[in-house]
Amino acid sequence: MKKITVMATSLTLGASAAAYAGGYTPPVTEPIIAPVIEEPIADWSGGYFGGTLGYAFGGSDEVGISDSTDTLLGNIGEVEVNGANIGLRVGYRWQRDKWTFGPELGYEFADIRDETSADIVVDGDSVNIGADAKVENILALRFKTGYIVRPDTMVYGIAGWARASVDYEIYDTDVSYDADGYIVGLGVERMINDRMSVTGEWEYADFGKETLEAEGLSTRATMDYHNFKIGVNYKF
Numbered sequence: 001m002k003k004i005t006v007m008a009t010s011l012t013l014g015a016s017a018a019a020y021a022g023g024y025t026p027p028v029t030e031p032i033i034a035p036v037i038e039e040p041i042a043d044w045s046g047g048y049f050g051g052t053l054g055y056a057f058g059g060s061d062e063v064g065i066s067d068s069t070d071t072l073l074g075n076i077g078e079v080e081v082n083g084a085n086i087g088l089r090v091g092y093r094w095q096r097d098k099w100t101f102g103p104e105l106g107y108e109f110a111d112i113r114d115e116t117s118a119d120i121v122v123d124g125d126s127v128n129i130g131a132d133a134k135v136e137n138i139l140a141l142r143f144k145t146g147y148i149v150r151p152d153t154m155v156y157g158i159a160g161w162a163r164a165s166v167d168y169e170i171y172d173t174d175v176s177y178d179a180d181g182y183i184v185g186l187g188v189e190r191m192i193n194d195r196m197s198v199t200g201e202w203e204y205a206d207f208g209k210e211t212l213e214a215e216g217l218s219t220r221a222t223m224d225y226h227n228f229k230i231g232v233n234y235k236f
């Protein structure tokens with residue numbers, strides 16, 4: 001019995017010595033990789049309506065006066081239209097991942113105007129001739145394409161058609177007209193909550209050239225301007 005005990009003890013000590021001789025090998029632990037959580041994309045799709053408040057500036061129309069034979073008699077100055085405008089809009093957006101796109105119909109009431117006058121020689125006489133231009137309202141169909149940079153923030157481009165009603169007087173004669181043109185611009189929109197959002201936009205509007213005649217004289221009106229607008233949208 002003593003021999004068996006001595007042999008067991010020897011085997012135990014031998015096994016322990018062998019383990020220490022090889023060094024301690026720590027258990028292998030798999031690294032813990034934290035899951036990547038992507039921020040959810042907000043839902044910008046659907047219909048909306050809203051309003052805008054803007055200020056137009058930077059119009060440039062050099063008013064040249066010609067006679068009935070289309071001979072230039074002289075320039076009476078430059079009409080640099082500017083002024084406030086307030087608008088209503090309704091639109092619809094589709095969304096594909098972070099991209100949005102859709103049409104928007106808007107109507108703006110405006111007081112965008114300027115005037116100029118000067119003396120020029122007409123039929124041998126010096127005559128004071130004035131020009132007064134005012135954009136009264138604008139109907140526009142815009143197409144907006146946006147990219148969602150954050151769940152609550154989107155930037156977008158603007159391109160569209162517009163029709164302006166222009167109250168124009170030359171030589172004390174009303175020669176008002178309607179003009180078709182285009183609008184391009186950039187904007188940013190930020191959600192306040194699931195329904196409300198605020199916008200900031202820059203637009204450039206160009207309504208081409210229009211030949212106007214009064215009292216045997218004529219001029220070619222060129223109506224364009226820049227417009228900065230802030231607005232509010234309500235999603236329905």
